[in-house]
Amino acid sequence: MFFALFSLLLFLTSCKSEMKDNSDRFKKGIFEIPAGEGYSKTTIIRKDSLQIEEYEKIVSISNDSTTSEKRIKHIDTLYIKWKNNFFYSLKMKSPKKELDKDPIYVQITKVTDTSYSFTAKIGFSKFKQDGTVYKVK
Numbered sequence: 001m002f003f004a005l006f007s008l009l010l011f012l013t014s015c016k017s018e019m020k021d022n023s024d025r026f027k028k029g030i031f032e033i034p035a036g037e038g039y040s041k042t043t044i045i046r047k048d049s050l051q052i053e054e055y056e057k058i059v060s061i062s063n064d065s066t067t068s069e070k071r072i073k074h075i076d077t078l079y080i081k082w083k084n085n086f087f088y089s090l091k092m093k094s095p096k097k098e099l100d101k102d103p104i105y106v107q108i109t110k111v112t113d114t115s116y117s118f119t120a121k122i123g124f125s126k127f128k129q130d131g132t133v134y135k136v137k
Helices: 002-020
Strands: 029-033 042-047 050-062 067-084 087-092 104-111 115-122 128-135
Touching: none
Parallel strands: none
Antiparallel strands: 029 042, 029 128, 042 050, 050 067, 067 087, 087 104, 104 115, 115 128
């Protein structure tokens, strides 16, 4: 029993110390998320307890004979609250839809010198998204 508890404690502290070296550098600065399906590249500015996101939503418009794309610029302001160096939550400052009222929980799953991978979940829904954020400045 003691050996199992000691092994678990040793495992947890060794993982934590390895990740601890990569701590605060993602809490402030300018970041980017590459373009995805239906969205352009997202630029993120983080300072203090605010995160400002700027992106374009790409909408397909179809007429009888042609299809074109329309880009709609969006700027969202969110409150960011860090629980620790690897978990934070986001809350829309001015929600426009019902879904925007739910917090977004973000778990950092992998860290490199210039980026981190994450899994995000909206409120208590089943919606989950994985992605990568790159630090620009």
